[in-house]
Amino acid sequence: MSFINYASREINCKVVYYGPGLCGKTTNLQFIYAKTNPDLKGKMISLATETERTLFFDFLPLALGQIRGFKTRFHLYTVPGQVFYDASRKLILKGVDGVVFVADSQMERMEANIESLDNLRVNLGEQGYDLAKVPYVIQYNKRDLPNAASLEEMQRLLNPSGAPEYEACATVGKGVFETLKAVAKGVLTDLKKMAR
Amino acid sequence: MPFVDTQLVLFDEDYRKVLGVCERLARDAHSKGVFVVDKNGQLMAEAGDLRGLDTTSLASLTAGCIAATGGLAKIIGEEEFPIHFHQGQRDNLHMTVVAKRIILVVIFDERSSLGLVRLRVKKAGAELARVFEEIQKKSERARNGATSPFAEITDDDIDKLFAD
Numbered sequence: 001m002s003f004i005n006y007a008s009r010e011i012n013c014k015v016v017y018y019g020p021g022l023c024g025k026t027t028n029l030q031f032i033y034a035k036t037n038p039d040l041k042g043k044m045i046s047l048a049t050e051t052e053r054t055l056f057f058d059f060l061p062l063a064l065g066q067i068r069g070f071k072t073r074f075h076l077y078t079v080p081g082q083v084f085y086d087a088s089r090k091l092i093l094k095g096v097d098g099v100v101f102v103a104d105s106q107m108e109r110m111e112a113n114i115e116s117l118d119n120l121r122v123n124l125g126e127q128g129y130d131l132a133k134v135p136y137v138i139q140y141n142k143r144d145l146p147n148a149a150s151l152e153e154m155q156r157l158l159n160p161s162g163a164p165e166y167e168a169c170a171t172v173g174k175g176v177f178e179t180l181k182a183v184a185k186g187v188l189t190d191l192k193k194m195a196r
Numbered sequence: 197m198p199f200v201d202t203q204l205v206l207f208d209e210d211y212r213k214v215l216g217v218c219e220r221l222a223r224d225a226h227s228k229g230v231f232v233v234d235k236n237g238q239l240m241a242e243a244g245d246l247r248g249l250d251t252t253s254l255a256s257l258t259a260g261c262i263a264a265t266g267g268l269a270k271i272i273g274e275e276e277f278p279i280h281f282h283q284g285q286r287d288n289l290h291m292t293v294v295a296k297r298i299i300l301v302v303i304f305d306e307r308s309s310l311g312l313v314r315l316r317v318k319k320a321g322a323e324l325a326r327v328f329e330e331i332q333k334k335s336e337r338a339r340n341g342a343t344s345p346f347a348e349i350t351d352d353d354i355d356k357l358f359a360d
C-alpha cells in the first residue's frame with residue numbers, strides 16, 4: 001500500500017509486474033532502468049538464478065516527479081513467473097498499489113498466460129484485493145515474434161473486461177513506458193479516489 | 197476475513213519520534229547504523245554513521261528477507277520469526293519485527309556485541325511499537341479525513357507528471 005511521508009514530503013507506491021515465466025517482466029524493468037536519468041532511479045536489484053530466471057524478485061525504485069509538493073516515488077517489482085515459485089509471488093504482492101500483467105504473445109504460451117492470470121486473481125484475492133478494483137493494465141509482449149497470436153484473440157482470452165492494454169516488444173522497449181505510465185496513472189488516480 | 201492493510205501516513209512529529217528512538221538506539225548500542233523499514237520495503241528513518249549506503253536497496257531487501265522467512269515460519273507452524281541475526285566477517289546485522297509491520301535493523305561491528313544490541317533493541321522496539329500504534333491510528337484517520345494531499349489533485353496534475 002502506498003506510504004505518505006510528510007516529513008520528507010514523499011509518496012511511495014508499489015507496482016508489481018506479473019505474468020508467466022519468460023514473458024518479459026524482467027526485460028521491462030531492465031529497459032526502464034537503462035532509459036531513466038540516473039537522478040531519477042536507484043539501483044536495480046535482481047535476485048535471480050544462474051540462468052537469469054527471477055528467483056525472488058527484481059526491484060527498481062523510480063522517481064516520477066512532484067505532485068502538489070510531494071515527490072512521487074514508484075517501487076517496481078517483478079515476480080518470478082515459474083509456476084513453482086508461487087509462495088514467493090504471494091509475498092511480493094503484499095501491499096501492492098498497481099499491477100501490470102505481462103502476457104507472452106506466442107501462441108504456445110496462451111495456456112501459461114491464462115494460468116498465470118488466474119493465479120494472480122487467486123493470490124490477490126487471498127489478500128483481500130479484487131483484480132477488478134486494483135489499478136491494473138495488461139501488456140501483450142513479444143509482438144515481434146512470428147508465432148504471436150492475433151491481438152483479438154489475446155483480448156478475448158486475457159482481457160474480457162477491457163482493462164488498459166498495450167502491445168509491446170520489451171527487448172527494444174516498444175510499449176514499455178506506455179505501460180508504466182498507464183499503471184502509474186491508475187495508481188495516482190486511485191489515491192485521489194481513496195482520499196475522498 | 198482477508199486483511200487489507202491501511203495506507204501508512206507519517207507526519208513530521210511522528211517521524212521525529214521515530215528518528216529519536218533510532219538515534220538513541222544507535223548511540224546506546226554502539227552500533228554503526230540503525231534503520232526503520234516498513235514491511236513493504238520503504239525506509240522510514242535512519243541514524244548512525246553509515247552514510248552513503250544504498251538505503252533504498254537495503255530497505256527493499258530487508259523486507260524481502262523478512263517476508264521470505266515469515267513464509268518459512270508459517271510452513272512450520274510459527275507465526276513469524278521476530279528476531280534475525282546475520283553474522284559477517286566484520287559487520288553484523290540484527291533485524292527485529294516490531295508491531296507486526298515495522299522492521300528495526302541494527303548494523304554493528306566488534307565495538308559492540310550481540311548481547312548489548314539485543315538488550316537495547318528490546319527497549320527501543322517497545323518504544324517504537326508505541327509510536328507506531330499512534331501512527332496507525334492517525335493513518336486510519338487521515339484515510340477517512342481530508343488531510344490527504346491527494347484529495348485535491350486533478351487529472352491535470354497527473355498528466356503533467358508524464359508530460360515528456
Ligand SMILES: Nc1nc2c(ncn2[C@@H]2O[C@H](COP(=O)(O)OP(=O)(O)OP(=O)(O)O)[C@@H](O)[C@H]2O)c(=O)[nH]1
Pocket residue numbers: 019020021022023024025026027028052053054055078079080081082141142143144145168169170171172
Ligand atoms: N523476441 C522477444 N523476446 C523477448 C521480449 N521480451 C523479452 N524477451 C526475451 O524473453 C526472455 C525472458 O525474458 P525475461 O524478462 O527474463 O522474462 P521474465 O518474465 O522475467 O521470466 P521469469 O523471471 O522466469 O518469470 C529473454 O531472453 C528476453 O530477452 C520481446 O518483446 N520479444
Ligand SMILES: [Mg+2]
Pocket residue numbers: 025026027052053054078079080081
Ligand atoms: Mg524475471
